[in-house]
Amino acid sequence: MGVEGIGASVVRKEDRRFITGKGRYVDDIKIVGLTHAHFIRSPHAHAKVKSIDTSAAKDMPGVVGILTGQQIVDDKVGNLICGWAITSKDGTGMKMGAWPAMAPEIVRFVGQAVAVVIAETKNQAKDAAEAVVVNYEEFPAAADIRAAIKQGAPQLHPEAPGNVIYDWTIGDEAATEAAFKAAANVVSLDITNNRLVPNAMEPRAAIGEYNEAEEHFTLYTTSQNPHVARLVLSAFYNIAPEHKLRVVAPDVGGGFGSKIFIYPEEMVALWASKKVGRPVKWTGDRTEAFLTDAHGRDHLTNAELALDANNKITGLRVKTYANLGAYMSLFSSSVPTYLYATLLSGQYNIPNIFAEVISVYTNTTPVDAYRGAGRPEASFVVERLLETAARQLKVDPAELRRKNFITQFPHQTPVIMAYDIGDFGASLDSAMKAIDYAGFPARKAKAKSEGKLRGIGLSCYIEACGIAPSKAVGSLGAGVGLWESAEVRVNPVGTIEILTGSHSHGQGHETTFCQLVAERLGVPISQVQIVHGDTDKVQFGMGTYGSRSAAVGLTAILKAMEKVEAKAKKIAAHALEASESDIVIENGEFKVTGTDKSIALPIVALAAYTAHNLPDGMEPGLKEGAFYDPTNFTFPAGAYICELEVDAATGKTSFINFVAADDFGRLINPMIVEGQVHGGLAQGIGQALLEGAAYDSSGQLLTASFMDYAMPRADDLPSFKLNHTTTLCPGNPLGVKGCGEAGAIGASAAVINAITDAIGNNKLEMPATPDRVWHAIHG
Amino acid sequence: MYETIYHRPSSVDEAVALFGKGSDSKYLAGGHTLIPVMKQRLAAPSDVIDLGKIKELIGIEASGDTLTIKAATTYFDIMQSADVKKSIPAIAYLTSVLGDPAVRYRGTIGGSIANNDPAADFPAALVSLGATVKTNKRSITADDFFKGLFTTALEDGEIITQVSFPVPAKAGYEKMRHPASRFALTGVFVTKTKAGDVRVAATGASQNGVMRVPVIETALKANWSAAALDSVKVSDSGMLADIHGSAAYRANLVKVMAQRAVTAAG
C-alpha cells in the first residue's frame, strides 16, 4: 500500500544522522564525572600471573583506581557463561573451564585482561598502566587445533582433559556407514575454514554508571541485544539485579555477531563504576578489537560424499574439529553444532548424514558467532564437495546439483531441519542465465588463447534463519527462548511509536519496520518512530542476529499492530455508528466500506485517550504489545555463480562476474536487501580471498592490525549482479525469510570453486591469497 | 600518544636549530609513518618539527637531464606533475599506486626514503634510477643512502632537502600490492640509462630492504625485453617470507614484476 509500504525501496531514515556524523554512539556519550578505563592485557598466550605491583602507578596523576582480577573474584562477580549446553556422544556434558572477567591467576590468550586502570583521562590511565608491573611465568601454548589435540599438548583448563570441550554427533552413523559401503563413488575432501576477525567499524565500548542513592546501574554498551545483556549481567554475573539495571545500546556501528556477547570489558566497566564511585568509560581501540572481539569460523574438516551409479547422493559423512579459543564465549558451543551440522544437507536430498564435531580449546581469542555462524562453514563443506564430486565424476556441476535438489516441500532432512519451502532449481536457473553459463566454455577457451586461466564456480546455499522456535532450541540445549516482542503505541495525536526488542546496528530497521506500519495503516513513515536499544523503554527483546529481525521481530510488530487495529476499528465503528466488520483502513483513515463515511486515525487515537465516547466497557488508550515465537526456522536459499581469471604468473585473481539469485521470500525494502547482500558477499569474498587471522606457534596474533589483516576494499570486489526468485515463507504471515547473512554464507564456496576450476587443482585453502594460488599452480 | 611539543619552522636552518634544542627531536613530514607509531606509544619524541610548511622543501624542477623533487613534496603533487609525467612517467605511475588517496595527499618523498620501509615504493625508484639524495649537509648516492631495514645514511638531525633523478632513456615500475597494507609485496623498478646502462631495483622482496637484481640487469643489458627474462631464475635466498608471501613466491615476483616493468617502460 502506498509508496512507502512493503516492497518499496524507501531511502533509509537513519542515514541522515549517520552520514552527517550525527549518530550517537557509546563513545559520544558524556556524563558528568566520567572516568576512563584502560585494561592491562597479557602479552603472553599462556602464563601464570605471579604478581601485579601497582605501587608506582596508583599515585600517578589522575588515577582514580586500579582493579585486578583477584578483586573481581573476591567480589564474587560471576564467571562468563556459555548459554547453550552441548552433550557429547558419550552422554557427558561439555567441559567448560572458568572464565573470570579479569584473570586472577592464569591467562590463556594474548590480550586477556589482568587488571584495569581507571583515571580522569584515557591518557592518564595509559600512563599509569605502563607503571603497573605484572610478573608472568610463561607456559607453553597450543595455538591451533592440531597443536591442542596432539599428545602431550599444553593443557588449558583442568576441566577439559586433552583440551576437548565436547565430542558431539548428529545423524545416523550406521545407516551412513552402510550408504558409503554401497556407494558407486565416494568423494573426499579436507577443508580448512579460516579464522576471521569481525572488524565492525565501531569498536566495542561501554560506560558503567552507578547511582548510589538509587542503588541503580546503567550500562551504555555496543550491544546487538541489550535485554540479553541485562539478563546475563543480573542473573549470572551478580553485578546488579535486573530491576536495578538499565542497559542502553544506542547507535551501534556494526556487529556481525561480535556484539551479541557480553564481554569482560562491559562487565568491568559496570562493576568498576560502583567500586570507584564514578562513571567509567572504556572504548576499545582497533588492536583491542583484533585481540578480544570474538573471532569467527576456524574449523578443520574431513568430508565425504557417497553417490550411487546414477550420481544420486546417498550419504554424507563429516568430521569437524572446531576451535573455540581459550574460553567458551556466550553462544560458542552452538555455532559448530546446531548452527552448522543441521545445515549439512544443503539444498540436496541426502538420505543419510552423519557428522561428528569435536570442539577444542586453544590459546587464542575466543571464537563465536560471526555473520552466518556455522552456516557458512556448512555451506562451504557441502558446496566444495558437490563441485569436487562433479569434477571427479566428470559431470556438469550444475547438473549434478540439479539432479540432487530437494523438490518436494516440506522436506525433513536427516539432521533435524524441516525445510518449509523453496525452489532451488529456479534460483539456479536464474543465476545461470544471468552469467550466461552456457557460453562459459567458449569464454574459457578464448581466455586460454590469451594466456589466461578462467574459471567458473557455483554455490547453492541454504541457511536456517528467523532464529528460532523457543521450544525447539530449548530441547537442543539453548538457555534462552528466541521469540521477539513488540509494542505499538498510537499516541493521542495519531503518531505511532513501535517499541521493538530487535536492535538495529546497520540493518535499517528504522525504515523497514516503519514500512510495515505504512503498509497497514497508510500513514507516511515520517509519522512512525522505531524505539529500540534501551531496556528502560522496550518491554523485552532477544535482539538482532541470525537474520531474525524481519521473520521474528517484524512479525511480533505485526501481531501487536493487529491488536491495535482491532481496537481502533471498534472505536471507529462506534464513532461512525457502523458495524465493526464494515470498517476498512485506508490512507490513514477508517472507512465504512461502500460509503463516504470515514474518520482519520488521529481522531480515533484522540478518542481512545480522551475516553469521552468509547464503546461500553472499553479501556482507554491505544497501545498493544505482542510476543511472537516462530514455529520453525526460515530457509533463505539461493545460487551464486562466480566467474574469474587467475594470473598464473602472480596467482592474482580478478573477477569477471559475480551473480547472485536469492530467495528471501517477501522483500520489505529491496534496496536495503540489496545492501545486505552486497555486504554479505563482501565478507564471503573477503573470507575466500583476503581475510584470515594467523597466530604463530607461541600464540601471538600475527594479524592484529589492518596492515596485516586484509579487509576487503571496494576495488577488491566485482560489481554484483543480483536477482531474486521468490517462494513466500509459509511460517510467518509476512512470508519473509531473512537476508542478512546469505552473502557471507554462499559466496566463499563460489569463489574457491571458480579458482580451483581455473587452475585445475583442488588443493587450495582460504584465504586464497596470490601467494597460495601461485603455490597451488606451481607447487 | 605521549605529550610532545610541536614546532612549525619556516626554513631548513630554523628546523635544524630547533632539532638541536630538543632532547629527543623528530622531524615530521606527511606524518603517515610517524604519527601512527606515536599514537601507539612506540615513539615518544620530545619535540616534533614539522617540515611540511617549509617552502624551500616543496616543489618539482625538471631541467634537461635531471628531475629534482624537493623532500616535502607530496605523492599527490608528484603524481600530478606535468614535469614528472614528461621526464620520468614511471615515477608518476609509482606514486599513483602508492597507498591510497589519503596517503598520497599527505605522504612525502623525503619521509618515505628517510623511513626506508623494506616494502616502500620510492627506494626502488631511487636505486634503479641512480638518484642523488641531497641533504642540508651533503649529497649521497642512492646506492649509499639505503642501509637495510629502516636504516639510512642520514645522521642525527640531518634533513633531506631534495632528490635528483637523472632522466633515463627508459624506465618502468610494477608492483604486486600487499593484500592488506598495499605496500609493495614486491615491486620492481627497471631503468635503461641514457648511457645504455641497466639498473634494476626490487623492494618488498629482500630481508635487507631495497636491492639491486644483478641477474636481471645482466639479462636486460643483453636484451631489453620481457622475454629476455623468461629463462632467468631469481634466487630466493635472503628473501622475506611471511603469511602473505613465501620466499619462493617473492623471488618469482621479482622476475614477473621486472618483466612487466620492462613492458611498461617500452
Ligand SMILES: Cc1cc2nc3c(=O)[nH]c(=O)nc-3n(C[C@H](O)[C@H](O)[C@H](O)COP(=O)(O)OP(=O)(O)OC[C@H]3O[C@@H](n4cnc5c(N)ncnc54)[C@H](O)[C@@H]3O)c2cc1C
Ligand atoms: C595506510 C598506509 C598505506 C601506505 N602505503 C604505502 C605504499 O603503498 N607504499 C609506500 O611506499 N609507502 C606507503 N605508506 C607509507 C607512506 O608512504 C608514508 O607516508 C611514508 O613512509 C613516510 O612519509 P611521510 O611524509 O608521511 O613521513 P613522516 O611519517 O612524517 O616521517 C617518517 C620519518 O621520516 C623522517 N623524515 C621525514 N621527512 C624528512 C626529511 N625531509 N629529512 C629527514 N627525515 C625526514 C621523520 O622524522 C620520520 O622519522 C603507507 C602508509 C599508510 C599509513
